[in-house]
Amino acid sequence: MADTPVYNASEPSGGDPLKVNVNTQFEGFEWNYTYIVFCGFIVWLIIPGIGLLYSGLARRKSALALLFQSLMIVAVTTFQWIFWGYSLAYSRDASPFIGTLKNFGLKDVMAAPSPGSAVLPEIVFCFYQLLFCACTVMIVVGGAFERGNMLPSLVFSFCWATVVYCPVACWTWNSNGWLYNLPSLDFAGGGPVHIASGWSALAYALVLGKRKHVDETSHGKPHNTTLVFLGTTLIWFGWFGFNGGSALNASVRAMLAAFNTNTAACTGVLGWVLVDSIKNRGKFSVVGACEGAIAGLVGITPAAGFVSVWLAACIGFLTSIVCALLQDVNNWLHIDEGMDVFKLHGIGGMVGAFLTGIFASQSVAALDGATEATGGIDGNGMQVGKQLAEVCAISAYSFTVSCILLYILKWIPGMHLRVHEEAEMIGLDRAQFVDEQIGERAILDELFVSSSSTPAHASVVNESLGISTGSKDLKM
Structure with a gap:
């Protein structure tokens, strides 16, 4: 077996590639980092x-905005991570609460053994x-759905990753972090990813306020269940890299x-479908099954590397x-958090973290040949x-x-977190994208079939679309 590489502080980048072959130190471990790179590739699929x-889950008139936002979030978060995010979370000279700017702009981040694993x-x-950071930010912006302005949400994403995600990641996963040394057990992100995103999405929904002109039951009818199913399967697949690579x-x-x-995802489906079938007198819900899968994935995230299969x-x-x-x-x-981010990620993450303390096992943690951890199942009730x-x-x-x-x-001039009422009524797609990219029929159908629309609302909508209320020549 090859010797484990050792970090050399005098060569923080891992060596000068013009003078030495920096790959030599990892000979015998190529299979290891190839596996982690592959896990990273499939984690990326969680974002779309x-x-x-x-x-x-959203209404048709705002569906395109959420697809666009998924690409913009990964772009903005990547810039933030390169700029200073990685350094704030994982610099080797971090305090117990936040990293330094030692690796600002990814300075010296190259071929040296990483702070997470020497191999x-x-x-x-x-x-x-x-990719963990990008996934978390994408989860958070669900709190603003159907009424959040695009540009301010991207500014918020950059700032949130800096002042919330990076410090919490430092607490949890940096070897200097206070939760790491407590220690709390968090294998793949029950805290930094799910609890943080759930509570932050709740804050986003609270600050924005409730959507206007929406009846209380409208969110229970997603406009496209096929998209919900497809999105869930991509998330489920990506989670193999999320937990399997951690x-x-x-x-x-x-x-x-x-x-x-x-x-855990499978038993999550079974649990949610069971509750749904009891509530609905034997009838099932595809969306409910998808929510159950996500709840199971969230719950197992902090525990995946600490418990046996049956406990999972x-x-x-x-x-x-x-x-x-x-x-x-x-x-x-009394908060309009329509994507259920708080329920699935916030509450699910808290339940998963709690159950990790009860079920975690040192014998499972030691399966990687290096980790030592003691959980409740081994007699350490303090966990x-x-x-x-x-x-x-x-x-x-x-x-x-x-x-x-x-x-x-919200109070910065020109930084309107929430779109105007007219834009919310006609939909984020019509308000924020060029007309050629929008299916006009989908938007107009959404506007005119809504039983909650009043004549006054219709008048505002028609005026904003440039449609005469007396015209019968609409292109449907």
Whole structure:
């Protein structure tokens, strides 16, 4: 077996490629970082998967905006990560709360052994973690659906990744982070990805306020269930890389994490469908099954590399049951968070983190040949308290800082977080995209068949579209 590469602080970039072959230090480990790169490629599919899911759940007149936003989010987040995001999260001289700018602009991030795993070149580790950040930001913007202005949402995404995601990632995964050293157990992002995004999406929806002219049951009828199904399958597939690669090596632990991922998603489907069938007297819901799969995936994320397959099945099932039973949580909170980001990711992430403290096993964590961890199932009941500390800290920080950031942006001249009422009525697609790219019939159908529309609303809409109310020559 090849010797494990050792980081040399005098050559932080891993060596001068003009003088030495920087690949030599990783000889014998090529299979390992090839596997992580492949995992990164399939994690990328989660981003358009979320775009398709959101697009299918939204009304037709705002579907295109959500697809476009998925590409813009990955573009903006990549720039943020290169600019200073990676350094703030993973610099080797980080404080317990935030990194430094030592790697600003990816300075010295190249061929040295990474801070996450000595058998990974740092550029591979950086790329893989970038996709985690992009997925998280994409989840967050679901809180603004059908009324969030595009440009301010992209500005918010850059700032949110900087002041929320990067600090929380540093707490959780940087070897200097306070949660890492507590330790709380978070294998693949129950805290930084799901709890943080869920609470931040709730903050986004709160600051924007409720949608206008929408009846209370409209969100229960997605405009395109096929898109919801397709988006969910891409997310499910991408999650194999999300959890399977989080061991940061191609070990037995990584393979178990991938198996646990599929197991929890499947039992999540079963749990949600069970609740739906009881509520609906034996009738089923495709959207409900998709939500169950996502709830199961969220629940197993912090635990995937810490539990056995049967316990993964329990976690997926229990998480989906809890989320399904909280179907009306947005009504209870009087917040219009129509994409259910808080319910699935916020609540699901908290349930998963809690169950990780109960079920985590040192013998499973040690399957990668290096990790030592003690969980509740091994007799360390204090681990549950540490998991709750993670849940409380990340929840409070994410929600509070997100609210502050959104209110700051809201009061900046010209930075309108929410579109005007007329734009919301005609749809984000008509308001923010060139006409040639929009299916006019889909938009007009959405406008005129709505039973909630009043004559006054129709008049505003027709005026904004340039349509005379007396005209019978509409091109449908």
